[in-house]
Amino acid sequence: MSAEIKYVTTPHPVTGVVNSKLGIWLFIATEVMLFGGLFSAYIILRVGSASWPKADEILNVPLATINTMVLIFSSVTMVMAWASLMLKSLKKFRLYMGLTILLACVFLVIKFFEYSGKFHHGYYPSTNNFFAVYFTLTGLHGLHILGGILVNAYFFIVAGREWKNRPKMFTNRIEGAGLYWHFVDLVWIFLFPAIYLV
Amino acid sequence: MSTHNTEDMLKHIKIYIVIFFALAVLTVVTVWASYIHVSEWLHVTIAMSIASVKGGLVVAYFMHLISEKKLIYAVLILTAFFFIFMLIVTMTASETMGPLVPDFW
Numbered sequence A: 001m002s003a004e005i006k007y008v009t010t011p012h013p014v015t016g017v018v019n020s021k022l023g024i025w026l027f028i029a030t031e032v033m034l035f036g037g038l039f040s041a042y043i044i045l046r047v048g049s050a051s052w053p054k055a056d057e058i059l060n061v062p063l064a065t066i067n068t069m070v071l072i073f074s075s076v077t078m079v080m081a082w083a084s085l086m087l088k089s090l091k092k093f094r095l096y097m098g099l100t101i102l103l104a105c106v107f108l109v110i111k112f113f114e115y116s117g118k119f120h121h122g123y124y125p126s127t128n129n130f131f132a133v134y135f136t137l138t139g140l141h142g143l144h145i146l147g148g149i150l151v152n153a154y155f156f157i158v159a160g161r162e163w164k165n166r167p168k169m170f171t172n173r174i175e176g177a178g179l180y181w182h183f184v185d186l187v188w189i190f191l192f193p194a195i196y197l198v
Numbered sequence B: 001m002s003t004h005n006t007e008d009m010l011k012h013i014k015i016y017i018v019i020f021f022a023l024a025v026l027t028v029v030t031v032w033a034s035y036i037h038v039s040e041w042l043h044v045t046i047a048m049s050i051a052s053v054k055g056g057l058v059v060a061y062f063m064h065l066i067s068e069k070k071l072i073y074a075v076l077i078l079t080a081f082f083f084i085f086m087l088i089v090t091m092t093a094s095e096t097m098g099p100l101v102p103d104f105w
Helices: A019-047 A061-086 A090-120 A129-165 A167-197 B006-033 B040-062 B070-097
Strands: none
Touching: A019 A129, A019 A167, A019 B070, A061 A090, A061 A167, A061 B006, A061 B040, A090 A129, A090 A167, A129 A167, A167 B006, A167 B040, B006 B040
Protein backbone atom coordinates (compact mmCIF):
# COMPACT_ATOMS: atom_id res chain seq x y z
CA MET A 1 0.00 0.00 0.00
CA SER A 2 1.40 3.33 -0.99
CA ALA A 3 1.35 6.08 1.62
CA GLU A 4 2.65 8.77 -0.67
CA ILE A 5 1.11 12.20 -0.23
CA LYS A 6 0.41 13.66 -3.63
CA TYR A 7 1.80 17.13 -4.27
CA VAL A 8 -0.96 19.26 -5.75
CA THR A 9 0.28 22.34 -7.60
CA THR A 10 -3.11 23.96 -8.09
CA PRO A 11 -5.07 25.89 -5.43
CA HIS A 12 -7.35 23.73 -3.32
CA PRO A 13 -11.02 24.29 -4.32
CA VAL A 14 -12.08 24.92 -0.71
CA THR A 15 -9.20 27.03 0.64
CA GLY A 16 -8.37 28.86 -2.58
CA VAL A 17 -4.63 28.47 -1.97
CA VAL A 18 -2.04 25.82 -2.77
CA ASN A 19 -1.78 23.36 0.16
CA SER A 20 1.93 23.95 0.65
CA LYS A 21 1.42 27.70 1.00
CA LEU A 22 -1.28 27.27 3.63
CA GLY A 23 1.03 24.85 5.45
CA ILE A 24 3.91 27.34 5.48
CA TRP A 25 1.65 30.13 6.76
CA LEU A 26 0.36 27.90 9.57
CA PHE A 27 3.96 27.07 10.44
CA ILE A 28 4.80 30.79 10.48
CA ALA A 29 1.83 31.32 12.83
CA THR A 30 3.39 28.87 15.32
CA GLU A 31 6.74 30.63 14.90
CA VAL A 32 5.12 33.98 15.77
CA MET A 33 3.96 32.44 19.06
CA LEU A 34 7.37 30.88 19.73
CA PHE A 35 9.22 34.18 19.35
CA GLY A 36 6.29 35.99 20.99
CA GLY A 37 6.72 33.86 24.11
CA LEU A 38 10.40 34.72 24.31
CA PHE A 39 9.65 38.42 23.71
CA SER A 40 7.19 38.22 26.61
CA ALA A 41 9.90 36.71 28.79
CA TYR A 42 12.16 39.61 27.80
CA ILE A 43 9.48 42.17 28.73
CA ILE A 44 8.82 40.48 32.10
CA LEU A 45 12.53 40.28 32.94
CA ARG A 46 13.22 43.83 31.85
CA VAL A 47 10.22 45.58 33.40
CA GLY A 48 10.64 43.48 36.54
CA SER A 49 14.26 44.42 37.07
CA ALA A 50 15.35 47.42 39.11
CA SER A 51 18.05 48.28 36.58
CA TRP A 52 18.94 47.25 33.05
CA PRO A 53 22.22 47.89 31.24
CA LYS A 54 22.52 50.22 28.27
CA ALA A 55 22.69 47.64 25.49
CA ASP A 56 24.52 49.84 22.99
CA GLU A 57 27.43 50.18 25.43
CA ILE A 58 27.87 46.41 25.75
CA LEU A 59 26.72 45.02 22.40
CA ASN A 60 28.30 45.71 19.04
CA VAL A 61 25.75 47.97 17.30
CA PRO A 62 27.80 48.53 14.08
CA LEU A 63 28.13 44.75 13.53
CA ALA A 64 24.41 44.24 14.18
CA THR A 65 23.55 47.10 11.79
CA ILE A 66 25.65 45.48 9.06
CA ASN A 67 23.90 42.19 9.78
CA THR A 68 20.51 43.90 9.46
CA MET A 69 21.50 45.19 6.02
CA VAL A 70 22.84 41.74 5.04
CA LEU A 71 19.54 40.10 5.99
CA ILE A 72 17.41 42.71 4.21
CA PHE A 73 19.54 42.25 1.09
CA SER A 74 19.14 38.46 1.34
CA SER A 75 15.36 38.89 1.50
CA VAL A 76 15.49 40.80 -1.79
CA THR A 77 17.68 38.16 -3.46
CA MET A 78 15.30 35.45 -2.17
CA VAL A 79 12.24 37.10 -3.68
CA MET A 80 14.26 37.68 -6.88
CA ALA A 81 15.07 33.95 -6.97
CA TRP A 82 11.35 33.19 -6.96
CA ALA A 83 10.65 35.95 -9.51
CA SER A 84 13.36 34.45 -11.78
CA LEU A 85 11.49 31.14 -11.82
CA MET A 86 8.26 32.99 -12.61
CA LEU A 87 10.15 34.51 -15.56
CA LYS A 88 11.34 30.99 -16.48
CA SER A 89 15.04 31.67 -15.98
CA LEU A 90 16.85 28.90 -14.13
CA LYS A 91 20.17 30.68 -14.63
CA LYS A 92 18.99 33.80 -12.78
CA PHE A 93 17.38 31.64 -10.10
CA ARG A 94 20.74 30.00 -9.44
CA LEU A 95 22.43 33.41 -9.23
CA TYR A 96 19.91 34.87 -6.75
CA MET A 97 19.54 31.70 -4.68
CA GLY A 98 23.33 31.41 -4.50
CA LEU A 99 23.51 35.03 -3.32
CA THR A 100 20.80 34.39 -0.70
CA ILE A 101 22.74 31.43 0.73
CA LEU A 102 26.00 33.40 0.64
CA LEU A 103 24.44 36.38 2.48
CA ALA A 104 22.94 34.05 5.08
CA CYS A 105 26.42 32.60 5.66
CA VAL A 106 27.83 36.14 5.97
CA PHE A 107 25.20 36.82 8.65
CA LEU A 108 26.30 33.75 10.62
CA VAL A 109 30.00 34.58 10.28
CA ILE A 110 29.37 38.11 11.64
CA LYS A 111 27.30 36.55 14.43
CA PHE A 112 30.19 34.20 15.20
CA PHE A 113 32.56 37.16 15.63
CA GLU A 114 30.00 38.92 17.79
CA TYR A 115 29.53 35.89 20.04
CA SER A 116 33.27 35.18 20.33
CA GLY A 117 33.78 38.82 21.37
CA LYS A 118 31.24 38.31 24.16
CA PHE A 119 32.80 35.02 25.30
CA HIS A 120 36.23 36.64 25.20
CA HIS A 121 35.02 39.28 27.65
CA GLY A 122 33.57 36.58 29.88
CA TYR A 123 29.92 37.22 28.98
CA TYR A 124 27.83 34.04 28.88
CA PRO A 125 24.08 33.32 29.01
CA SER A 126 24.56 32.61 32.72
CA THR A 127 26.24 35.99 33.35
CA ASN A 128 22.97 37.85 33.98
CA ASN A 129 19.43 38.22 32.67
CA PHE A 130 20.49 40.70 30.01
CA PHE A 131 22.87 38.20 28.43
CA ALA A 132 20.42 35.33 28.97
CA VAL A 133 17.86 37.24 26.87
CA TYR A 134 20.48 38.30 24.33
CA PHE A 135 21.87 34.79 23.75
CA THR A 136 18.49 33.04 23.81
CA LEU A 137 16.77 35.33 21.30
CA THR A 138 19.69 35.87 18.92
CA GLY A 139 20.71 32.20 19.28
CA LEU A 140 17.27 30.88 18.37
CA HIS A 141 17.15 33.33 15.47
CA GLY A 142 20.61 32.14 14.37
CA LEU A 143 19.33 28.54 14.34
CA HIS A 144 16.50 29.69 12.06
CA ILE A 145 19.09 31.21 9.72
CA LEU A 146 20.95 27.88 9.72
CA GLY A 147 17.70 26.03 8.93
CA GLY A 148 17.03 28.43 6.05
CA ILE A 149 20.53 27.86 4.66
CA LEU A 150 19.99 24.07 4.70
CA VAL A 151 16.62 24.29 2.93
CA ASN A 152 17.85 26.83 0.37
CA ALA A 153 21.06 24.87 -0.28
CA TYR A 154 18.98 21.74 -0.93
CA PHE A 155 16.84 23.61 -3.48
CA PHE A 156 19.98 25.10 -5.02
CA ILE A 157 21.45 21.61 -5.52
CA VAL A 158 18.32 19.93 -6.93
CA ALA A 159 17.24 22.97 -9.00
CA GLY A 160 18.32 21.59 -12.40
CA ARG A 161 16.47 18.28 -11.99
CA GLU A 162 13.36 19.73 -10.34
CA TRP A 163 13.00 22.59 -12.81
CA LYS A 164 13.19 20.13 -15.69
CA ASN A 165 10.74 17.58 -14.25
CA ARG A 166 8.33 19.58 -12.07
CA PRO A 167 8.67 23.32 -12.72
CA LYS A 168 5.36 24.36 -11.14
CA MET A 169 5.96 22.38 -7.98
CA PHE A 170 9.51 23.69 -7.72
CA THR A 171 8.32 27.31 -8.09
CA ASN A 172 5.74 26.74 -5.32
CA ARG A 173 8.42 25.27 -3.08
CA ILE A 174 10.70 28.26 -3.63
CA GLU A 175 7.80 30.54 -2.76
CA GLY A 176 7.30 28.57 0.47
CA ALA A 177 11.00 28.67 1.31
CA GLY A 178 10.87 32.41 0.57
CA LEU A 179 7.95 32.98 2.95
CA TYR A 180 9.96 31.31 5.72
CA TRP A 181 13.08 33.30 4.85
CA HIS A 182 11.24 36.63 4.90
CA PHE A 183 9.78 35.69 8.27
CA VAL A 184 13.29 35.10 9.64
CA ASP A 185 14.21 38.57 8.32
CA LEU A 186 11.05 39.97 9.93
CA VAL A 187 12.02 38.55 13.35
CA TRP A 188 15.44 40.18 13.05
CA ILE A 189 13.84 43.53 12.14
CA PHE A 190 12.20 43.47 15.60
CA LEU A 191 15.06 41.80 17.48
CA PHE A 192 17.65 44.33 16.35
CA PRO A 193 16.11 47.46 17.93
CA ALA A 194 14.60 45.54 20.87
CA ILE A 195 17.90 44.03 21.98
CA TYR A 196 20.67 46.28 20.64
CA LEU A 197 19.19 49.77 20.63
CA VAL A 198 16.68 50.32 23.45
CA MET B 1 0.36 33.38 -8.46
CA SER B 2 -0.17 31.45 -11.70
CA THR B 3 -1.88 34.41 -13.34
CA HIS B 4 1.31 36.44 -13.44
CA ASN B 5 2.64 37.36 -16.82
CA THR B 6 6.10 38.65 -17.63
CA GLU B 7 5.09 42.31 -17.59
CA ASP B 8 3.49 41.93 -14.14
CA MET B 9 6.61 40.23 -12.80
CA LEU B 10 8.88 42.99 -14.08
CA LYS B 11 6.67 45.52 -12.30
CA HIS B 12 6.92 43.46 -9.11
CA ILE B 13 10.72 43.38 -9.39
CA LYS B 14 10.82 47.18 -9.54
CA ILE B 15 8.72 47.30 -6.37
CA TYR B 16 11.08 44.83 -4.61
CA ILE B 17 14.03 47.12 -5.31
CA VAL B 18 12.16 50.19 -4.02
CA ILE B 19 11.23 48.25 -0.84
CA PHE B 20 14.87 47.24 -0.38
CA PHE B 21 16.00 50.88 -0.37
CA ALA B 22 13.13 51.86 1.93
CA LEU B 23 14.18 49.13 4.40
CA ALA B 24 17.84 50.19 4.23
CA VAL B 25 16.95 53.85 4.89
CA LEU B 26 14.64 52.90 7.77
CA THR B 27 17.44 50.79 9.31
CA VAL B 28 19.71 53.85 9.31
CA VAL B 29 16.87 55.92 10.81
CA THR B 30 16.39 53.31 13.56
CA VAL B 31 20.06 53.46 14.56
CA TRP B 32 20.08 57.27 14.36
CA ALA B 33 16.90 57.51 16.48
CA SER B 34 18.53 55.43 19.22
CA TYR B 35 20.98 58.28 19.87
CA ILE B 36 18.31 60.92 20.50
CA HIS B 37 18.03 61.88 24.16
CA VAL B 38 14.49 61.01 25.14
CA SER B 39 12.91 58.88 27.86
CA GLU B 40 13.37 55.10 27.75
CA TRP B 41 9.71 54.50 26.94
CA LEU B 42 9.78 56.97 24.06
CA HIS B 43 12.90 55.21 22.76
CA VAL B 44 11.11 51.87 22.82
CA THR B 45 8.04 53.37 21.15
CA ILE B 46 10.05 55.03 18.35
CA ALA B 47 12.19 51.92 17.73
CA MET B 48 9.21 49.56 17.68
CA SER B 49 7.17 51.91 15.45
CA ILE B 50 9.92 52.01 12.82
CA ALA B 51 10.34 48.22 13.13
CA SER B 52 6.59 47.81 12.57
CA VAL B 53 6.74 49.88 9.37
CA LYS B 54 9.72 47.81 8.14
CA GLY B 55 8.00 44.56 9.11
CA GLY B 56 4.84 45.74 7.34
CA LEU B 57 6.78 46.36 4.13
CA VAL B 58 8.41 42.90 4.28
CA VAL B 59 5.11 41.14 4.96
CA ALA B 60 3.12 43.13 2.41
CA TYR B 61 5.52 42.99 -0.54
CA PHE B 62 8.11 40.23 -0.05
CA MET B 63 5.56 37.83 1.42
CA HIS B 64 2.88 39.07 -1.02
CA LEU B 65 0.34 39.65 1.72
CA ILE B 66 -0.95 42.69 -0.12
CA SER B 67 -2.64 40.36 -2.62
CA GLU B 68 -3.33 37.16 -0.70
CA LYS B 69 -6.36 34.90 -0.31
CA LYS B 70 -8.90 35.37 2.49
CA LEU B 71 -7.95 32.18 4.32
CA ILE B 72 -4.37 33.35 4.82
CA TYR B 73 -5.69 36.64 6.26
CA ALA B 74 -7.95 34.65 8.60
CA VAL B 75 -5.01 32.57 9.84
CA LEU B 76 -2.97 35.72 10.47
CA ILE B 77 -5.78 37.63 12.19
CA LEU B 78 -6.13 34.71 14.60
CA THR B 79 -2.35 34.64 15.13
CA ALA B 80 -2.24 38.41 15.72
CA PHE B 81 -5.07 38.10 18.26
CA PHE B 82 -3.23 35.48 20.34
CA PHE B 83 0.10 37.30 19.98
CA ILE B 84 -1.32 40.64 21.16
CA PHE B 85 -3.27 38.90 23.92
CA MET B 86 -0.06 37.30 25.17
CA LEU B 87 1.76 40.65 25.17
CA ILE B 88 -1.10 42.39 26.99
CA VAL B 89 -1.12 39.69 29.67
CA THR B 90 2.66 40.04 29.98
CA MET B 91 2.58 43.82 30.27
CA THR B 92 -0.26 43.98 32.80
CA ALA B 93 1.44 41.26 34.83
CA SER B 94 4.74 43.15 34.76
CA GLU B 95 3.04 46.35 35.93
CA THR B 96 1.31 44.76 38.89
CA MET B 97 4.29 42.66 39.96
CA GLY B 98 6.83 45.42 40.38
CA PRO B 99 10.51 44.58 40.63
CA LEU B 100 10.98 40.83 40.89
CA VAL B 101 14.51 40.98 42.18
CA PRO B 102 16.25 44.12 43.51
CA ASP B 103 18.85 44.09 40.78
CA PHE B 104 18.98 41.87 37.73
CA TRP B 105 22.10 43.33 36.26
